[in-house]
Amino acid sequence: MNWISKFILAAWVVLAIAGTRASAHVGYSGRDFGTLMYNSDGSAQTVTIATQTVSSSFGWADATDADWGDSHRGRFFRFTLSGSGDVQITAQRNLLGTGTTGTLLPAFSLYSGLGQLAPEQGGHDSAQYSTDNRPAGTEGSLRALGNWSIGNDPTYNIAGDPTSGIKYAPRLAYFTYIGNAADGDPANYGTAAGIFGDGSADGYLTATFSGLAAGDYSLWVGGANYDRQSVETGPTNYTYPTYGVTVSASLVPEPSTGSLLFCGGAILGLLRRRKS
Ligand SMILES: [Ca+2]
Ligand SMILES: [Ca+2]
Incomplete structure (x- = not known):
């Protein structure tokens, strides 16, 4: 290879790495379910996003352990609720x-809450605010089973030019934990307490989060194959294998008055039987 070819190759590698890192900040591009709605007949309107891949098959599980996790190893989706409701989420691996x-x-x-949004810089694990606000030795800012936060970089008046002055100061974005669900059981996702496995490691997972308040929510999706971190290694983001996953979100239809009465009657009946 002559020096020109070497230079072009080196420049391409640098650009490829830079591009991957830039797009790997916390963001929701192509992953916004919007405001979840009912159809006019009261049935659920399901929003499905089938275009996304996650980096590695272990990222979610790796964020359940004692040294936290790397936000790059999963994907952030978002949705909004205009009122309180129950939300069903489904994830299915694809090709x-x-x-x-x-x-x-x-x-x-x-989680309730969102990461920093444009025109602010996106949050990322290696921002000064991120590393200053988590224990030393952690793999990243992400906690799959608890509250966490992530920092961003300053947003300059002229992009990339610190001498132009700071337009938006860096800050932490807070994610308030609501719940989790994982495909399979501890044999694949590990031994952390508080994981809700579906008991069947088949690439399909569905769960309902009940009693959510109006507001903005972040859903972090990743792989539950904890032990794959020993085989899926890579010094840079773009060398991890990626895996497609189709994710759906819908409001769960509110039960009609008739079915509520039926439920109440059934519970009363059970209580009476237990008393007698
Ligand atoms: Ca970890
Ligand atoms: Ca399953």
Whole structure:
């Protein structure tokens, strides 16, 4: 290879890495379910996003352990509720991505709150505010089973030019933990307390989060194959295998008055039987 070829190759590698890192900040591009709605007949309106891949098959599970996790190893989705409600989330692995199909066991955690949004800089694990606000030795800012926060970089008046002055100061974005669900059982997702496994490691997972208040929510989706971190290694983001996952969100229809009465009657009947 002559020096020109070497230079072009080196420049391409640098650009490829820079591009991957830039797009790997916390963000929701292409992953916004919007405001979840009912149809006019009261049935659920399901919003499905089938275009996304997650980086690695272990990222979610790795964020359940004592040294936290790397936000790059999963994907952030968002939705909004205009009123209180129950939300059903479904994740199903698909054929997208560079990783071996049939490998990914999906999992997700739900939080209220959103990461920093444009025109602010996106949050990322290695921002000064991020590392200053988490224990030393952690792999990243993400906690799949608890509250966490992530910092961003200053947003300058002229992009990338610190001498132009700071338009938006860096800050922490807070994610308030609501719950989780994971495909399979501890044999794949590990031994952390508080994981809700569905008991069947088949690449399909559905869960309902009840009694959510109006507001904005972040859903972090990643892989629940904890032990795959020993085989899926990579010094840079773009060398991790990626895995496709189709994610759906819908409001759960409110039960009609008739079915509420039926439920009440059934519970009363059970109580009476237990008393007698
Ligand atoms: Ca970890
Ligand atoms: Ca399953």
